[in-house]
Amino acid sequence: xxxxxxxxxxxxxxxxxxxxxxxxxxxxxxxxxxxxxxxxxxxxxxxxxxxxxxxxxxxxxxxxxxxxxxxxxxxxxxxxxxxxxxxxxxxxxxxxxxxxxxxxxxxxxxxxxxxxxxxxxxxxxxxxxxxxxxxxxxxxxxxxxxxxxxxxxxxxxxxxxxxxxxxxxxxxxxxxxxxxxxxxxxxxxxxxxxxxxxx
Numbered sequence: 001x002x003x004x005x006x007x008x009x010x011x012x013x014x015x016x017x018x019x020x021x022x023x024x025x026x027x028x029x030x031x032x033x034x035x036x037x038x039x040x041x042x043x044x045x046x047x048x049x050x051x052x053x054x055x056x057x058x059x060x061x062x063x064x065x066x067x068x069x070x071x072x073x074x075x076x077x078x079x080x081x082x083x084x085x086x087x088x089x090x091x092x093x094x095x096x097x098x099x100x101x102x103x104x105x106x107x108x109x110x111x112x113x114x115x116x117x118x119x120x121x122x123x124x125x126x127x128x129x130x131x132x133x134x135x136x137x138x139x140x141x142x143x144x145x146x147x148x149x150x151x152x153x154x155x156x157x158x159x160x161x162x163x164x165x166x167x168x169x170x171x172x173x174x175x176x177x178x179x180x181x182x183x184x185x186x187x188x189x190x191x192x193x194x195x196x197x198x199x
Contacts, residue, residue: 010120012072012086020085028057028065038075039084048074076122080129087119090126100136102143110135146175146182156185157192166191 013024023033031049035042048054055070075081079095091099097107111118114135117128141147141155153160163183166172172187 010122012076012121013068016085024068028059028067029071031064031066034066034071037071037085039082039086039089072122076124076126081126086121087126089129090119091129091132092124092126096127096132099132100140110139114139145185146177147185147188148180148182152183152185152188156188158188163188 013020016024020037023029023037029037031042031045034054035045038045045054049056049064049066054066054074056064056066059065075086077092079092079098081087081090083089093104093107096111097104100107100110102110110116111127111132114131116131116135118125120126141151144151147155149160149163152158152163163172166188167174167183171191173184175182175184
């Protein structure tokens with residue numbers, strides 16, 4: 001297709017069925033087709049057009065059209081994509097960095113370490129959302145500075161009662177994040193180590 005002329009630009013339409021090949025061959029997609037192909041709602045697509053994030057053209061009959069290349073430029077750069085005819089729900093690299101709050105180099109190693117499925121779309125690499133979330137759930141505790149009471153009791157040798165006693169005696173610092181009380185993991189670890197030495 002037309003995108004093959006662009007170096008490092010991966011055509012998202014190559015694997016689509018005949019219905020979509022015909023729609024794209026017209027030279028533009030309607031708002032309804034854009035919504036269906038992207039996995040987003042018509043309202044979301046219209047809001048993206050109004051904000052200028054999707055470049056569109058007006059046809060002779062007044063209908064709004066989105067050229068296939070403009071669709072790809074917009075769609076491929078979004079942080080998170082829902083499942084759609086193009087592929088499974090995915091993160092962009094930037095989206096995955098935001099999700100797990102780590103830097104670019106760390107995230108790329110994380111994706112390789114966990115064999116997270118990825119593919120290229122337009123100019124960007126995309127990572128399978130479900131696989132990335134499962135992998136991060138496995139690894140998150142190792143890198144978290146602040147943890148919830150559930151995470152503490154599940155992953156560390158401490159009971160809920162013991163944790164609350166440490167907080168009450170100012171031996172473990174707390175912080176409220178997203179309306180949930182979190183506990184400083186390093187404080188908990190120090191107190192567990194101190195307790196083990198006294199046994």
